[in-house]
Amino acid sequence: MKENILSMPAPDMYSDCRIKKIAVLTSGGDAPGMNAAIRAVTRSAIYFGREVVGIYYGYKGMINKNFQIMKSGDVSNIIQSGGTILKSARSKEFMTKEGREKAYQNLKEENIDALVVIGGDGTFTGARIFAQEFNFPIVGVPGTIDNDLFGTDFTVGYDTALNTIVQAVDKIRDTATAHERLFFIEVMGRDAGFLALNGGIAAGSEAVLIPEFETDMGTLETYIETGYRKNKKSSIVLVAEGDKAGGAFSIASKIEREYPQYDVRVTVLGHVQRGGSPTASDRILAGRLGVAAIEALLDDQKSVMVGIEFDEIVHVPFNKAIKNEKSVNQHLLRVLRMLSI
């Protein structure tokens, strides 16, 4: 029998830290779990006696001063919602020195001492420059469905998108089986094949085409042919949008030309992959990383992304998170192939 579950850390443990007011924004493509992260950032900051300011529309709102004080109740009942209550937007102005200067003045005017940014590599690239220019403490929370950030095992939104893909492919398989068709299904992932590869394994697909590997049309053809010869009557191939051989439509028409006997179909899953209520994993991850971001700031960290590696919180310099490449687990490729025989 160990310590009491209801005991709590001391709310005043960071009373000597000079950061009193913390802003939070979301930027870049939205991802399920961003709201859970906003909730965690807000509530843990309030827990430690800090004030929280929500910035709407990402960096654009930082320039246009779309600020709003956030109380605990303002983040009630959002843990289960997709999208982001703080909205997201692109900002060309923030790419200029003048834009960032204006943003900085706005933060100063409101006595904001630090910033949490939730987003992907574009978001962190902006954060890194801003932090350097104005010596301003920023911590990032990885929020992107692509899971392509180095230094964290998972990004917020990835698990939800993966499940959305798998559920969609399950539905398509009903039709593929009934009509004995060959389906090419395009999923998100411009530079990274995490969604396609893991989605392919989980959905029991016959093959995946991902940006990390050269797509050899000949091998794909042999593979499909063999399957058909072995009496496999329907097949599903997941194609990452950034695949080198072109998108699902282009690959499908190549196959169709060569094998007119196959009944080929294409579905591009599109924007459904970005939305929806976050999975349990994404909500827990968002909760942990949101708390970790506030603790990192109060622990005097800056220009780092908080991440999770081997179930432990880690701090990864923005520079590394952006520039290093995170690679797909090659063991999974073998698993996929063995299981699709």
Next chain:
Amino acid sequence: MKENILSMPAPDMYSDCRIKKIAVLTSGGDAPGMNAAIRAVTRSAIYFGREVVGIYYGYKGMINKNFQIMKSGDVSNIIQSGGTILKSARSKEFMTKEGREKAYQNLKEENIDALVVIGGDGTFTGARIFAQEFNFPIVGVPGTIDNDLFGTDFTVGYDTALNTIVQAVDKIRDTATAHERLFFIEVMGRDAGFLALNGGIAAGSEAVLIPEFETDMGTLETYIETGYRKNKKSSIVLVAEGDKAGGAFSIASKIEREYPQYDVRVTVLGHVQRGGSPTASDRILAGRLGVAAIEALLDDQKSVMVGIEFDEIVHVPFNKAIKNEKSVNQHLLRVLRMLSI
């Protein structure tokens, strides 16, 4: 306190009917609930002491004699599955007199006395010709996601597809709201706007474009403009694939040209709309219509589709089900527009 819930109709009530062996097939595009219908046909026929033969691959399998005896246990645990365990296929051969003659001989050889076909208007067109040519009793169960069959309030599969669409649009709305975008979402419906119109109301979309009505681009533009002026920041327009103004991509690019200030996106939902576990409504409908199809045959009916109108079973001649046009409820258009202000 009324009759006992556990009492049953007499299994021998049709003992004088000469139909002893009944075949069942699915044909055309698959729809969720087809398996529940196969189960209902099979079990109610067995209940009334009949033998059941499953025909695989629709009319093609009738020609190729892909027959299999179906027992009650063969349709266990399929009520919840999308697709069709009997598969579906197109058959050019069945469009010829020779093909149909061959199919008829196969039925005779196996002593099959009657047939239940589950599908849409293509299926019933084939059934009607075959029934006339060989004076063979056939009853149809309406199974198509499009809900475009005259004489039945609902077709098996429609409610599931509608819910799939609404759940997908809910997800896309998360993104549309976060980024304040204008989305055009294309849904199935080559000739009928049931999915787009009802999906549009249920998803809270701003407008729908359906084949039944002329799409006036000017009005659509005015409408979107007004919304934006009234501070509506994201909009969703559902486009039936058979809309007269072209698909979602074509309409979106027209709008984009005229209004470069809008952030326009397109998603084509595609084949996910056909699959998935059927909703409660679709399963109940499939169950009722499957039983009704067997009762109709045993009641000496032929060349009819069984349907549901005002919660009652009806028999609709194939000829009427195919040729008469079922119209969308115009009242719903008003509801949609009022609710999107």
Next chain:
Amino acid sequence: MKENILSMPAPDMYSDCRIKKIAVLTSGGDAPGMNAAIRAVTRSAIYFGREVVGIYYGYKGMINKNFQIMKSGDVSNIIQSGGTILKSARSKEFMTKEGREKAYQNLKEENIDALVVIGGDGTFTGARIFAQEFNFPIVGVPGTIDNDLFGTDFTVGYDTALNTIVQAVDKIRDTATAHERLFFIEVMGRDAGFLALNGGIAAGSEAVLIPEFETDMGTLETYIETGYRKNKKSSIVLVAEGDKAGGAFSIASKIEREYPQYDVRVTVLGHVQRGGSPTASDRILAGRLGVAAIEALLDDQKSVMVGIEFDEIVHVPFNKAIKNEKSVNQHLLRVLRMLSI
């Protein structure tokens, strides 16, 4: 090619009606789709140039004056949410003349001319008395998962609860099949068996026990025995909470005593049945009935529930909606039994 889909009814068509300000509340047990109904009431009233006031906590809030002006934007993004943004509560005070007097004064003070109440029979009973006492126009929207209101084919929330039940039973069947168990699953329905009966058909259950019929334990036992003798290895029985033979636990223990060889389990689905994102059907129904409620008031109706019968809007006096009994479709009992052989 018919009238343009984007044309609209005249917003000033009710300009001569003296009702200018309309309040809306939800009361009784919450049901999925109540928010969609609030949205429809609010927006259609605004469309016709009326002001809308939301009353929080049902009749209690009417007494405590928890009023708030509702704009179109206040009901954005709620169509997909379960529960009710206007909250619900029981009010003993409203059962007294004094309480209702106070409520009436509050409405007068705010110049509220009419009221829409969304709820079940308890809600309409209160509305009927209030309307008579103060000659105040009230229209009701049927919102309850039980579907037990006379005069409407469906109530808002019923279809969602039905699907929640079916999805839960699907999950339990995975376990029942794996372990070859006999499951008794209790679902909501104190006086009405709609959920149990329709849920039972849709989930492919072996039997249902509902309040409308005497449960003959002997027949149930024979039935289960027969199933087992025919090699049915797992069975699922749905029990409405109001079943005359007692709840699921009580029935299960009777069976267990008699048949120790069965591996019996019980699950009481409980409050999960009330929540969740409404289905497409429930959202469309809520939309149509919300608009119809406003039109009824502007058409000078009072003390009626708006309902849907045979896909048409109907007006049912509160008195009839409450007192007449809506009966389950007995044909469905036959369907259930035939399909569980």
Next chain:
Amino acid sequence: MKENILSMPAPDMYSDCRIKKIAVLTSGGDAPGMNAAIRAVTRSAIYFGREVVGIYYGYKGMINKNFQIMKSGDVSNIIQSGGTILKSARSKEFMTKEGREKAYQNLKEENIDALVVIGGDGTFTGARIFAQEFNFPIVGVPGTIDNDLFGTDFTVGYDTALNTIVQAVDKIRDTATAHERLFFIEVMGRDAGFLALNGGIAAGSEAVLIPEFETDMGTLETYIETGYRKNKKSSIVLVAEGDKAGGAFSIASKIEREYPQYDVRVTVLGHVQRGGSPTASDRILAGRLGVAAIEALLDDQKSVMVGIEFDEIVHVPFNKAIKNEKSVNQHLLRVLRMLSI
């Protein structure tokens, strides 16, 4: 650009291993993903040129010789199904020396050289004894929703059960919020609080009560009181079934007695937690562990559970997997409490 994604490991790499025929069974409580594991075991064994035998009903079927040869096609289209196609059962006979002797003879008669068992600690306890007694190679795949096996970060079925819980609590929260109630929700976990604790964080619950920690009713009461004083109007407490203070009903009635002003409700989620289509994570985990189990056998391992730690395959002696205690992440308790302020 790295190696070709479509290249494969050599199917004959284990040609010198004497294990030619491998049996697989599932035992104990079923868990979502067991079918995906059966598929992976079967296909990877076939890939490496081995024969596969499915044993029905766990150890009971090993004694009763419920054996069946499994081909690749026999595990098609099961990756998405809950439950287990090989069924599960308890066997008292297997707890006796005679029973196990009989089982061993059956394996020998069929020339089965090795066994994969999918289940939890009960399953592995039986496997360990059997393996020792007959010097028979057995490898285990952790399949249990409780996640309570030492030596693996996750067990197959846990992620699905967690998501089922979170979706159920989301629905209940709709009602809790609408009526401003205090809900106690009981989830599975006789000895382990993984589901309750992680479910509580993901669902945004106010507190969790788990077996690993003493439940101090005083602190719980203070906590709830404080919440109410801070104007929190509805609360959700997750209770693991094995909590020391008793189940949800018992705790709820204590609270109700002390605080009659709270509107308290209880829901016991029950068997829905065991079923359902597995999540992406559970399918991928099942796929990896199924392959790993076959590779372990062919690599001459025995009496080990294959697990996943830090995203790598590990081999854990049965003895350790069963006897060592896996502890919940205490950091998560802090996160839960901070986020529920």
